[in-house]
Amino acid sequence: MSIQGTQYSSQDLFIKDSEVEQRNNIIKSILLYKVDLTLQKGTDYYGTVEIHLDLHNNNQNSDHPIQIDFGGLKVEFVKIRNLNEYGAEFRNITFSFERNRVMIDYQEFVQDLKESNNKISILISFQNQYNTTVQDRGIFSTITGENQYLHTQGEVASMHYIFPCIEQINFRAPFQLSLVHPSDWVVISNSCIIEQQSLNKVTSFSKFETTQPFPCYLYGIFAGNYVVYRDKYKEKIDLNIYCRKEKAKIIENQISELFCITKFGLNLMEEYTQIDYYMKKLDQIFCDNYNFYGMENPGCISLEGRFKFEIYFLFYSQIIKEKRYIFEEEREPLKIMRRSYIMFHEIAHMWFGDFVSLEWWNNLFLKEGFATFFGYKAVSKYYSQFDYGIHIELQKVLILIDENKDKSIFFQCLKLLLRVFKNCIKVITLSHEKLPYYEYSCYKAHNCISYNKGGMFFQFLEQKVYGEQKFQELIRQFLTENSFSKVDETSFLKHFNDIYSQKYLFKNHLSYFDDYQFKDLINLGLVEENYKSLDLSFIVVSKITKNIITAKYEDLSKYPSTDNIILLNTSENHLIFNRIKQEDLKFLDENNIIEKFNLQQRMTIWNTILFENIQFQKLEYFNDFFLQNFQYENNMVVLHYILRVYPLFSKQFTDKQEDKIINLYQEEKDLQKKRIILKNLIRYINSEKNTFNLLQIYEGQERKVKPKYLNKLKLKIKKIYEVSIQKISNLENKQ
Numbered sequence: 001m002s003i004q005g006t007q008y009s010s011q012d013l014f015i016k017d018s019e020v021e022q023r024n025n026i027i028k029s030i031l032l033y034k035v036d037l038t039l040q041k042g043t044d045y046y047g048t049v050e051i052h053l054d055l056h057n058n059n060q061n062s063d064h065p066i067q068i069d070f071g072g073l074k075v076e077f078v079k080i081r082n083l084n085e086y087g088a089e090f091r092n093i094t095f096s097f098e099r100n101r102v103m104i105d106y107q108e109f110v111q112d113l114k115e116s117n118n119k120i121s122i123l124i125s126f127q128n129q130y131n132t133t134v135q136d137r138g139i140f141s142t143i144t145g146e147n148q149y150l151h152t153q154g155e156v157a158s159m160h161y162i163f164p165c166i167e168q169i170n171f172r173a174p175f176q177l178s179l180v181h182p183s184d185w186v187v188i189s190n191s192c193i194i195e196q197q198s199l200n201k202v203t204s205f206s207k208f209e210t211t212q213p214f215p216c217y218l219y220g221i222f223a224g225n226y227v228v229y230r231d232k233y234k235e236k237i238d239l240n241i242y243c244r245k246e247k248a249k250i251i252e253n254q255i256s257e258l259f260c261i262t263k264f265g266l267n268l269m270e271e272y273t274q275i276d277y278y279m280k281k282l283d284q285i286f287c288d289n290y291n292f293y294g295m296e297n298p299g300c301i302s303l304e305g306r307f308k309f310e311i312y313f314l315f316y317s318q319i320i321k322e323k324r325y326i327f328e329e330e331r332e333p334l335k336i337m338r339r340s341y342i343m344f345h346e347i348a349h350m351w352f353g354d355f356v357s358l359e360w361w362n363n364l365f366l367k368e369g370f371a372t373f374f375g376y377k378a379v380s381k382y383y384s385q386f387d388y389g390i391h392i393e394l395q396k397v398l399i400l401i402d403e404n405k406d407k408s409i410f411f412q413c414l415k416l417l418l419r420v421f422k423n424c425i426k427v428i429t430l431s432h433e434k435l436p437y438y439e440y441s442c443y444k445a446h447n448c449i450s451y452n453k454g455g456m457f458f459q460f461l462e463q464k465v466y467g468e469q470k471f472q473e474l475i476r477q478f479l480t481e482n483s484f485s486k487v488d489e490t491s492f493l494k495h496f497n498d499i500y501s502q503k504y505l506f507k508n509h510l511s512y513f514d515d516y517q518f519k520d521l522i523n524l525g526l527v528e529e530n531y532k533s534l535d536l537s538f539i540v541v542s543k544i545t546k547n548i549i550t551a552k553y554e555d556l557s558k559y560p561s562t563d564n565i566i567l568l569n570t571s572e573n574h575l576i577f578n579r580i581k582q583e584d585l586k587f588l589d590e591n592n593i594i595e596k597f598n599l600q601q602r603m604t605i606w607n608t609i610l611f612e613n614i615q616f617q618k619l620e621y622f623n624d625f626f627l628q629n630f631q632y633e634n635n636m637v638v639l640h641y642i643l644r645v646y647p648l649f650s651k652q653f654t655d656k657q658e659d660k661i662i663n664l665y666q667e668e669k670d671l672q673k674k675r676i677i678l679k680n681l682i683r684y685i686n687s688e689k690n691t692f693n694l695l696q697i698y699e700g701q702e703r704k705v706k707p708k709y710l711n712k713l714k715l716k717i718k719k720i721y722e723v724s725i726q727k728i729s730n731l732e733n734k735q
């Protein structure tokens with residue numbers, strides 16, 4: 001028998017919370033996924049999955065069916081057998097398959113269940129096709145000339161688009177995979193290949209070792225004409241890096257660096273957690289057409305090779321988004337570090353995310369915050385001379401955007417206009433009540449709050465609450481105690497038993513320091529005593545002597561605000577922002593204080609004006625201040641970051657301000673600085689005169705300007721032309 005799936009709306013197809021609940025009542029645990037796939041060249045694949053289940057024994061009279069999720073094409077048959085009865089054979093049962101659900105009547109196998117023996121195996125045979133359009137729907141296939149490449153992406157709930165499974169993070173199960181595949185394809189999964197043979201001239205069979213138990217969204221399957229580079233970690237762990245054949249020449253000169261980063265990350269995590277890497281190998285696969293930075297499949301991390309999102313409008317094409325981690329040319333320090341950060345982030349997940357996983361998605365920040373925190377930590381250690389930690393501090397302003405989404409007028413209007421957006425704009429705090437499962441699949445929770453604020457939260461606990469040593473000890477215990485198991489906010493709070501975790505975890509928004517006082521955007525419930533116990537530091541600029549010193553909270557009373565500018569040092573690992581008065585900013589500007597500021601002090605200023613712009617008021621004066629002072633920023637990573645981020649939140653630049661920034665570019669002597677300014681100029685320029693000026697500058701470049709910048713510029717020029725033509729025709733009409 002075979003049943004064909006029907007098309008429904010995506011929300012209707014998605015697993016419902018009530019169904020999750022129901023399954024939790026029936027299934028005690030999943031003992032194994034045994035998956036056999038035949039991967040063919042072209043468009044189709046097929047296979048069987050055997051799911052071993054241990055059921056609760058209070059369901060004997062249940063009339064709820066057992067639901068298996070499957071977003072594929074066809075189900076050929078469903079069979080079951082009792083697992084404890086030695087030699088018991090599979091027998092056919094009736095089932096239904098619609099709306100991505102394979103439903104089996106509970107009474108179909110109740111006869112197999114005994115009091116003390118509730119273990120059954122369900123065998124499902126199915127057919128499916130590769131996906132070529134939607135990023136996280138099944139086995140994604142791309143073809144380049146003769147070569148074909150397959151990759152998968154399981155998070156949040158995409159494994160059931162690959163094979164029938166129980167798509168829930170709260171079940172951990174071992175994965176046993178076998179593949180029949182074209183002989184010229186490389187096949188990769190979480191574990192090592194333990195058996196491989198040719199079936200005929202063109203087809204091979206590969207069997208992978210059974211993995212430790214993981215939630216099924218962490219299973220990874222990759223196949224195709226990938227090329228491989230090999231190395232070893234501590235002489236026992238195989239390290240493999242895969243990329244497309246077409247990319248081999250490009251990646252070759254980066255490969256030793258990539259292995260170096262990998263070993264550094266593994267070693268740091270092993271030393272920090274005192275838990276050895278628990279897989280026999282670590283593969284990293286650069287996938288093209290992959291719209292994720294990376295995915296932490298244990299033993300086979302996927303990384304983005306190249307992703308290009310382009311829209312076409314008549315004869316004009318605009319590249320909206322283009323990212324690649326296989327660098328085709330020399331890149332700026334920010335890009336190089338960003339790539340290493342992603343690699344470190346995914347490696348950190350091997351310990352938290354995989355080795356220890358989540359009970360449910362509402363605690364996403366636990367794994368993402370942890371991996372973000374460690375990604376940053378590793379980058380700062382790896383590139384010690386660059387002080388990446390400071391650049392990370394700048395990123396915390398991004399949290400504000402997500403936290404204020406529901407408050408902004410733009411989103412309020414959008415909400416009114418588009419009823420479909422009704423539920424889309426929602427502030428999701430670090431830890432929250434469960435949302436409908438569907439909302440996690442829309443990546444709404446994968447935002448700057450889970451990642452950046454989550455990361456800052458861990459950093460805050462380390463730097464301000466516990467200190468490095470005690471924090472490391474707590475993390476080590478937390479991971480060890482929960483090895484190959486699940487955690488949630490209750491277990492976290494039991495372990496990290498401090499007032500800051502309690503408060504920051506469950507409330508929206510950050511607190512800020514304004515005119516000698518701590519204020520909360522929404523009352524966080526922290527009192528002055530709480531702040532006193534944190535190791536906060538302040539920058540004090542004397543308005544009389546113009547000296548700059550640092551002070552502790554308890555010493556601030558020595559510095560009256562009439563004679564001093566007090567800035568909370570916001571680039572020191574905490575979750576509190578600083579506000580600044582315009583007259584204080586003017587004082588710093590007019591007295592060239594920024595010139596004397598060290599990196600941390602400059603960072604505080606950049607953070608402060610960005611915070612002010614996002615949260616409070618966009619004053620034109622901020623633009624002047626920014627233009628006047630960004631030339632003093634000599635850390636390339638920070639310069640790159642502020643030039644990229646600042647205009648997103650500022651008032652539009654006036655013509656005069658535009659002239660100024662073009663001048664600054666022309667007068668700059670440092671070539672790298674010049675290049676970073678040039679790349680970002682397009683974001684600042686809107687006037688007719690300067691848009692043409694910029695085109696001239698681009699044309700005069702020895703280094704070719706990337707198409708993405710040229711395209712943006714062309715679009716602006718096109719708009720200017722259209723406006724001019726409109727003006728002329730209006731004029732003609734009048735005459």
Ligand SMILES: [Zn+2]
Nearest residue numbers: 345349368371
């Ligand atoms: Zn992550």
